[in-house]
Structures are given as C-alpha cells and as structure tokens.
Amino acid sequence: MKTFLDIVEWMERRTGIVQGAKVFLNERIPSSVGWRNTLGSLAGALLLVQILTGFLLALYYVPHPDAAFDSLEWVSENVTLGALIRALHYWGTSFIIVALFVHMVRVFLSGAYKKPREVNWLVGLALFAVVLALAFTGQLLPFNQMGYWAAKVGIEMGSSVPFIGAGIRRLFTGGDTVGALTLTRFYALHMVFLPGLLGLLVVLHLSLLRRHGPVRPADDSEGRTEPFFPLQFARDMVMISIGLAALCAVALLFKGPHSPRLDLTDTSYLPRPEWYFLSHFEILKWTEGEAQKIIAAFILPNMLFLALAALPWLDRGPSVAVRERRGVVVVGLFVVASIVGLTAFGLVTAPEQAGADAAVAVEEEAGDDSLRALLASGRRVFRELDCPKCHRINGRGNTTGPDLSGVGLRLQEDYLRKWLLNPQAFVHEAVMPPVKTSDEKFEALVFYLRSLHVQPEL
Amino acid sequence: MQTPMNENIDRRRALSILASFIAGLWSTGAAVVAGAFVTSPLRRRREATELSIGRTVLYGDDFSLVQLDVPIEDGWHKRVEHLHLYARAIEGGDPMVFSATCTHLGCTVRWNPDSAEFECPCHGGRFSELGDVLSGPPPAPLKRVPAQVRDGEIFVQLT
Numbered sequence: 001m002k003t004f005l006d007i008v009e010w011m012e013r014r015t016g017i018v019q020g021a022k023v024f025l026n027e028r029i030p031s032s033v034g035w036r037n038t039l040g041s042l043a044g045a046l047l048l049v050q051i052l053t054g055f056l057l058a059l060y061y062v063p064h065p066d067a068a069f070d071s072l073e074w075v076s077e078n079v080t081l082g083a084l085i086r087a088l089h090y091w092g093t094s095f096i097i098v099a100l101f102v103h104m105v106r107v108f109l110s111g112a113y114k115k116p117r118e119v120n121w122l123v124g125l126a127l128f129a130v131v132l133a134l135a136f137t138g139q140l141l142p143f144n145q146m147g148y149w150a151a152k153v154g155i156e157m158g159s160s161v162p163f164i165g166a167g168i169r170r171l172f173t174g175g176d177t178v179g180a181l182t183l184t185r186f187y188a189l190h191m192v193f194l195p196g197l198l199g200l201l202v203v204l205h206l207s208l209l210r211r212h213g214p215v216r217p218a219d220d221s222e223g224r225t226e227p228f229f230p231l232q233f234a235r236d237m238v239m240i241s242i243g244l245a246a247l248c249a250v251a252l253l254f255k256g257p258h259s260p261r262l263d264l265t266d267t268s269y270l271p272r273p274e275w276y277f278l279s280h281f282e283i284l285k286w287t288e289g290e291a292q293k294i295i296a297a298f299i300l301p302n303m304l305f306l307a308l309a310a311l312p313w314l315d316r317g318p319s320v321a322v323r324e325r326r327g328v329v330v331v332g333l334f335v336v337a338s339i340v341g342l343t344a345f346g347l348v349t350a351p352e353q354a355g356a357d358a359a360v361a362v363e364e365e366a367g368d369d370s371l372r373a374l375l376a377s378g379r380r381v382f383r384e385l386d387c388p389k390c391h392r393i394n395g396r397g398n399t400t401g402p403d404l405s406g407v408g409l410r411l412q413e414d415y416l417r418k419w420l421l422n423p424q425a426f427v428h429e430a431v432m433p434p435v436k437t438s439d440e441k442f443e444a445l446v447f448y449l450r451s452l453h454v455q456p457e458l
Numbered sequence: 459m460q461t462p463m464n465e466n467i468d469r470r471r472a473l474s475i476l477a478s479f480i481a482g483l484w485s486t487g488a489a490v491v492a493g494a495f496v497t498s499p500l501r502r503r504r505e506a507t508e509l510s511i512g513r514t515v516l517y518g519d520d521f522s523l524v525q526l527d528v529p530i531e532d533g534w535h536k537r538v539e540h541l542h543l544y545a546r547a548i549e550g551g552d553p554m555v556f557s558a559t560c561t562h563l564g565c566t567v568r569w570n571p572d573s574a575e576f577e578c579p580c581h582g583g584r585f586s587e588l589g590d591v592l593s594g595p596p597p598a599p600l601k602r603v604p605a606q607v608r609d610g611e612i613f614v615q616l617t
Contacts, residue, residue, distance in 0.1 A: 056492060081494050
C-alpha cells in the first residue's frame with residue numbers, strides 16, 4: 001500500500017493528474033440542475049459502448065460485398081458473446097439517438113443555448129449530425145437488405161439537389177451505384193473519419209460546458225451551488241445505469257440486426273428506414289412530383305437544421321424561463337411533437353416485412369379458402385422434403401442451391417414441374433434429388449413455388 | 459451524538475463510495491464482456507481432420523507424391539489448401555507418410571528413387587528415406603504425418 005501511494009505521489013509531482021481530477025470533480029454547479037442534467041452523461045456513456053463494441057466488431061469485419069455479411073454472421077455464430085456484441089452495437093445507436101434527442105429538448109427548454117453558450121449549442125447540433133451520419137454509414141456495413149436500401153435511398157435523396165445532384169451521388173457511391181466502392185467509402189467514414197470528428201466535438205462540448213457551467217434553472221431563486229462530486233456524479237451514475245441496463249435487456253431480448261442477406265432479385269423486400277429516420281420517410285410519402293421531392297428530401301431537413309442552428313439568435317431575450325419565451329417554446333414543442341408523431345405513425349402503419357414468406361400476400365389476395373389451404377400445404381411440403389436445407393426463400397434457408405425467392409416469376413410452370421421431377425434431365429451434374437412424393441403434395445408444392453413472386457402491395 | 463455537519467459528511471462519503479462502486483461495476487462488466495470476446499480464439503482449437511489418400515494398393519515401396527486438397531475454414535473464409543505429401547506402403551508394414559515441405563525454407567522436396575533420398579531443389583538439403591537430415595541446411599527432419607490403414611484405405615491425420 002505504501003509503495004502504491006509512493007507511486008501516486010511520484011506521478012502527481014510530475015503530472016498533477018490527481019489535482020486535475022479533483023478540480024474536475026469539485027467543480028461547483030448549481031444545486032438545482034439535478035436529474036435534468038444527466039442525459040448528456042448517458043449519451044456519453046452510450047458512445048463509449050459504441051466505441052468499444054465497434055472496435056470489437058472491427059476485429060472480424062470485412063468491407064467487401066461478398067464477405068461483409070458472412071464475416072458478421074460468423075461473429076454471431078462462432079465468437080464468444082459475438083451475437084451480444086453485435087446486438088449492443090446495433091441497438092446502441094437507437095439508445096444514443098433517444099438520449100441525444102431528449103437531451104436536446106431539455107437544453108432547449110432550459111434555454112441553455114442562450115448567450116454565452118451559443119457555440120456549445122452549435123457543437124451539440126454538430127454532434128447530433130455526426131451521430132446520424134454514423135448511424136447511416138454503419139447501416140450499410142453488414143451489406144444486408146436494409147442497409148443496402150437505406151444507403152441507396154439516402155444517396156438518392158442527396159442526388160435530388162438541383163444541378164449538383166448527380167455529382168453528389170457519384171461522390172457518395174464512389175461509382176455508378178451502391179456497391180463495393182460505396183461499402184469501402186462508408187467503412188472509412190464510419191470507422192475513421194466520423195469517430196475522430198465525434199471525439200473532437202465531444203472534447204469541445206465538454207470544455208465549453210466547463211467554461212460556462214450548466215445553466216441555472218429559471219425556477220432556482222436560491223442560487224446555491226455544490227461540487228459536481230459526489231451528488232451529481234451519483235445521479236449521472238444512476239441515469240447511466242438505467243440506460244445501460246435497458247440497452248443490455250433490449251440487446252439480449254431482440255438480438256442484433258435481423259435483415260436478410262442482400263438479394264436484389266427479391267422483389268418482395270420492402271425497403272424501410274430505421275425508426276429514427278421514419279419521420280422524414282413519412283413526409284416523403286406524402287409528396288408528389290419533382291419539386292415536392294426536392295423540398296421534402298433536401299430542403300426541409302436542412303431548413304430544420306438551420307433553424308435549430310439559428311435558435312440562439314432567434315430567441316435573444318435574456319430570460320431562460322419558459323413562461324417568458326412562450327412563442328419559441330410553443331414552436332419548438334410543435335416541431336418535437338411532429339417528429340415524435342410522425343415516427344409513431346410510421347411505426348404503427350409499418351407493413352409486415354414479407355420476410356420468411358412472400359406467399360403471404362397471395363394468401364390474403366386469394367380469399368378463396370381452398371387456394372389458401374393449397375398454399376399452406378405446399379409450404380408444408382417444401383419443409384417436409386427438406387428443401388430449405390439447400391434453398392433459400394427471402395432470407396430463410398441455406399444457399400447451397402439457388403435462391404428461390406421470386407422463382408414463380410422466373411420459371412415457367414411446365415419447366416418447373418419437369419425440373420422438380422428430374423433435375424438431372426436438364427443439368428447432368430445437378431446435385432438436387434428428384435422430388436418423390438404423392439401427386440397431391442406435388443401439386444401443392446408447384447402451386448406454392450409458383451406463388452413466390454407476388455410483390456406485396458406497397 | 460452526531461451534529462448535522464457530521465451527518466452531511468457521512469452522507470457525502472457513503473454517496474461517493476456508492477457512485478464509484480457503480481462506475482466500477484459497469485467498467486468491470488464491460489471489461490469482462492470485451493475480454494471474453496477478444497480471447498475467443500484461445501478457446502477455438504482447430505479440429506484434427508482425417509483425410510483419405512486412397513487405397514494401399516496404389517502405393518508401393520517407392521514414395522509417391524500426393525497432392526491433397528484440404529478444406530480450410532479460416533473464420534468466415536472457406537478455402538481449399540493444396541498439401542503435398544510423400545507416401546509409401548511397404549507390404550505388411552505401416553504406411554509411411556511425410557510432408558513434402560522442406561524444413562529449411564519451405565520448398566517442396568523431391569524423391570530420388572535411385573539414391574533413395576529426398577532432395578530439396580532450393581538449397582540442396584538431403585533427407586533419408588526415414589526423413590532424417592543427411593546433409594545441407596535443413597534444421598529438422600521431414601515432418602511425419604500420422605497415417606493408418608482401415609479397410610485397405612490409407613487415412614492421414616492433419617492437425
């Protein structure tokens with residue numbers, strides 16, 4: 001123990017590290033900020049989780065269109081706690097966005113963007129933008145259906161900008177379309193550039209916070225202060241514990257990203273953004289024509305961002321009390337309610353992903369009980385005959401044989417029947433055994449396979 | 459009797475310990491989870507594979523060069539590696555299988571039936587028919603590959 005203290009003493013004389021930590025922990029803050037000011041710390045802790053899990057995934061991830069999906073699936077299946085780490089990194093994004101959103105609303109309500117804290121408000125906005133960029137670029141990395149379509153649509157939105165749109169698309173995809181060149185671009189942004197920028201902005205955000213201190217709540221007339229440690233630190237810890245425990249629970253319950261492997265032939269897949277982009281997605285659905293598209297896709301989100309950036313100069317009064325800046329607060333809460341409302345609407349009206357079975361739509365359309373029964377029994381036969389051991393349908397089943405998603409569109413019925421009965425008659429080396437079953441089951445199987453092309457209504 | 463001042467100090471102390479304990483708990487948890495993930499390779503051992511190199515009747519007193527396609531699972535990356543072996547099966551004896559890789563710098567050695575020696579074409583190393591170094595730079599004998607006969611077929615154990 002004595003030697004340990006000697007080492008600390010030796011270090012302290014040369015670095016002043018203990019003294020520095022004390023200054024940091026004993027910083028006096030308004031006693032009244034309390035629980036309101038714990039959300040930033042929660043977001044910070046969640047960012048640390050992302051950095052750690054991101055590093056761990058990078059030990060295995062390969063940014064190549066043919067390998068990305070497999071390299072991550074391999075982590076889930078073969079690495080100790082691999083599935084948990086993937087799930088934590090995946091859900092961590094959602095948690096950060098919620099934490100930052102609520103933190104931002106809190107900062108807005110307490111008027112903490114006002115003089116002299118304008119620059120820190122801007123830094124906070126930049127942080128939020130960087131987190132969204134990290135979410136967007138990270139989504140493509142597993143190269144699954146969801147990530148691919150998110151990148152595609154996102155880049156398409158950027159390209160709706162007049163005059164320079166085509167240039168923007170080429171800059172982001174790196175080529176003609178979303179592919180290998182896009183993947184390495186997003187990878188570099190996600191792993192090197194954006195985390196570096198994020199770190200820089202966090203340091204700036206915290207030093208500016210220390211420079212001006214937390215804003216004193218308007219309802220605090222006593223003006224008492226207290227050191228940050230231990231009371232506020234303890235509150236932070238409680239808030240962080242609640243957030244991390246919830247993240248762990250969600251990660252354990254819902255596992256990682258569920259989107260199937262990218263399959264461009266699968267027309268039944270419904271491209272949908274992650275929930276945090278849903279509010280924007282809903283607006284896009286209501287527009288018609290080129291002009292409205294540009295407004296909704298590009299101008300609107302940027303206007304919102306610019307308005308937020310201009311907030312300290314739009315609301316210049318000295319008071320931070322809500323009742324003395326009713327106008328701004330009402331407009332702000334309207335925006336918040338719109339975003340929350342649109343997101344909720346998007347979640348509630350989200351169509352079921354066709355996922356395991358594209359034939360569901362036929363089932364609904366058929367209306368006829370006998371057809372429905374035929375379809376169900378065909379699907380049963382497909383499983384009974386162990387077809388999924390080699391064939392994949394919309395992300396389920398193995399890939400030894402050809403993917404059968406949408407096979408009903410590709411193959412004529414006559415050919416399909418002949419192939420099922422004797423594959424070797426067509427391809428001498430075909431590994432697939434001839435289908436041997438009763439006539440009734442065979443008919444059901446053919447009907448089922450023929451139905452695998454229906455694109456559910458959008 | 460405690461004064462309010464003392465009570466306050468005790469409270470601060472308890473809070474400090476509790477809050478630091480929570481911070482320590484989460485940090486330890488993160489370290490344990492990350493540690494388990496990072497050390498995963500230590501718990502994954504490559505399983506020994508047993509591959510057939512054909513029936514014993516294919517082999518005689520002389521060594522024959524066998525090229526074996528070994529399926530390798532390198533994480534998510536699956537590939538086939540070509541392995542060169544020398545094998546012979548003297549009647550009544552156990553089969554004898556050597557790796558054809560020179561222990562010096564990895565060239566593929568050649569069997570010379572006239573001198574009954576393995577010769578390395580790169581730096582002139584020479585091995586006996588038992589794999590021992592006869593002359594030249596190789597630091598160790600040729601690697602013997604465990605092999606056994608079952609139902610007239612030779613199986614080699616690869617690790």
